[in-house]
Amino acid sequence: MVQGTTSDAGKSTLVAGLCRVLARRGVRVAPFKPQNMALNSAVAIDGGEIGRAQAVQAQAAGIAPTTDMNPVLLKPNTDVGAQVIIQGRVVGTMNARDYSAYKRRAREAVLESFHRLAAQYEVVLVEGAGSPAEINLRENDIANMGFAEAVNCPVLLIADIDRGGVFAHLVGTLALLSPTERARVKGFVINRFRGDFGLLVPGIDWLERRTRRPVLGVLPYLHGLHLEAEDAVNIQQGAKTDRALRVVVPVLPRISNHTDFDPLRLHPQVQVRFTGPGEAVPPADLIILPGSKSVRSDLGWLRAHGWEAAIRRHLRYGGKLIGICGGFQMLGREVSDPLGLEGPPGTSPGLALLDMVTVLEPEKQLANVSGVLAFGDAPVAGYEIHCGVSRGAALARPLVRLDGRHDGAISEDGQILGTYLHGLFESQPACDALLEWAGLAAPRTPDYHALREAALDRLADACEEHLDMARILAILDEGLGAGTPTAVEAVE
Template sequence: MVQGTTSDAGKSTVVAALCRLLAREGMKVAPFKPQNMALNSAVTADGGEIGRAQALQALAAGVPPHTDMNPVLLKPSSDTGAQVIIHGKPRADMEARDYDLYKTVAMHAVLESFRRLQAQYEAVIVEGAGSPAEINLRERDIANMGFAEAVDCPVILVADIDRGGVFAHIVGTLDCLSGSERRRIVGFVINRFRGDISLLQPGLDWLEQRTGKPVLAVLPYLHGLHLDAEDAIQQAQGRAGAFRIVVPVFPRISNHTDFDALRAHPDVDLRFVGPGQPIPPADLIVLPGSKNTRADLAWLRGQGWDEAIRRHLRYGGKLIGICGGFQMLGESVADPEGVEGAPGDTAGFGLLDMRTGMRREKRLAQVAGRCAFADAAVSGYEIHMGVSEGAALARPAFLIDGRAEGAMSADGQVLGTYLHGVFDDPEAMRALLEWAGLRKARTIDIAALREASIDRIADATLPLLASLSRLAAPERWQRGGR
């Protein structure tokens, strides 16, 4: 099990790297994360929903993503509430205090999934969540040491040196653990190091002497990786004179991995705009997905972004809405049962003649088809609880298995779709960029960039695999075995 001293210490990438390294050696390996809290999710081969990071790790392992790889997924809909997804399907919407009590039930789902994976795979690489040192979350813990203790699993502790304070993070984390939990940690990984390793060695020696545990590996800081983020938004570097695309960042933005391909495109200047920032001049604005469409729509208006978007359209700019962003483009979004928040009805932008009603049943599907506005293939996935109806849908954006999907305005300026991942498809991305005004748009293969990035982190993680092999079977290592 790979745990971290902090969130974003590098747990997800270390797990992905180990999965790829073991898969290279011919082992059948699977990733596993007992509990994940993230608004970036993926649709699995068995028709469920898991954290995006586990789908990436499954890709690294060369196996189809499955709901058993992330049996508990929490998708926050407010500061204190979240949708609880068990084995890929929504179970309930809970406040934090209610879920804390529910974790004893969730643990049964976690152990069921883990045992199924154990029966199918030679190795299971487990990822923790956040930090095991969160004292307030220790009781009924299912995400870190609570799980490791339950299944008697050894633990690697990862710390990010790029943030500073790496030795304090490690020593402080150990100090917050019980004796049995400390003994469970077999060693440390120092992640994202850049510089002269000889200058770090005195600190490593001190750490090993202080804790009695080895530093298993020091992993380098790797630039230019194209990997699906679990939650944090990575701001793109501006490209002067490039085709500018602006994405307003909602409080409950979901699946912002939709924009990874655009971030990597050499002709695109992708800008994420946060609270308190004005929307700059742009060629294209994309309204992203949302876990709470009505609340994010009200928040957007509070920022004054609705007027900025209308001004953008008056000056001839193009607008795309994806999933929740698509719902915002219609006449209204109704949630009479309070599926995403307080019951009610909120006026939309009125740019498309349609209305959306929230439903408790979530649509989860991987889909493929053709663009309705260009001769290009499209593929993606749907994750939404709303159903949209209205005359605007008679002018679809895409044709999926013969059915109309999404909508386009009569003047051709506004496009909406429920499909996530549309920019990942090279043909669809080029068609959308050319529709938005980028002439002779080049294509990039984000899937190939992702694969190359996984191989890079795997190559960099080879020293860790060597250390773990020596710990697990020193006599076999000396004989040259795996």
């Protein structure tokens, strides 16, 4: 199990890298995350919903993602509540206290899923969540040491040196664990190092003497490495030509599946700008309204921050607009949530740019789909994750033709597109067609799937070069032998 001293320490990255290393060595390996809190998700091969990071790790392992790889997914829709998804299916929306009381059932699902994976694969690489030192969450923990103790699993602890305080993070985390939990920590990995390695060596020597545990490797800062994010929006993008197509995306408070825009961020002819609160809406050729876990609330946020007027001005001057999933719903005349699935029950007026209305219904639509765009017949593939059902005249001009049905809408003037399809830009032909529609002359879209594979191979190469893989493999072989503290560790 890989645990981290903080969120974003590199747990997801290390698990993905080790999955690819082992897969290249012919080991049947699967990723597993007991509990994930994230708004970036994926549809597994068995039709359920899991965290995006586990889908990436499954790709690294060369296998199809299943719901057993992330049996508990929490998708926040307010600051105090989240949609709870167990083994791929929604069981309800709960606040923190209600979920704490529900954890017994969640724990059962976690152990069921883990044991199914363990029966199918030679190695299961487990990713923790947040930090095991969050002592306020220790009771009934299923995400970190509570899980490791339940299945008797050895632990690697990773810390991010780029954010500073790496030695304090590692020593402090270890100090806050119980004796049996400390005994599970078999070694450390330091992540995102840049600089003169010789200056780090005295600190590593001190850390190993202090903790009596090895540093199993120091991973370098891999500039330009692209892996789909578990949750946080990555706003970094390299310099592009002045002739690049300008794409602007509002960073909604509950933005979801923003990995939709990764193919555009990596596109040499496209400049993507994520715009958050307090920022003026910049000039754009294309505005894209992203998915949202709380559509009515995020629609209110857009209005409060001047986006409605900016969008109408953008359209008057000939700009193009796309709405994806929740963003598509916002384009209609109204969005209704009669059951209070994403917040207080009620109805909100939409932007009224497409003649349709949307009602949120309890049965979530989950599917991996493929088809063609209505213009150019460009092939497209992606996935649907939404509770809303949209109806209206606008749907008579669909954007996508799927097997046996249609999806989305094209406005009468051709300036506005809407779709429920995530992954819209991952297909080269579809991305070329959409960018040409948006005003880019002669688009040349890179192969996004090849870029993902190359990134995973680059990460695995770094693991092979900079980690003590022999000792890590020995820890894997040790497996169920971990867990009993020595007398010295019990005194620490």
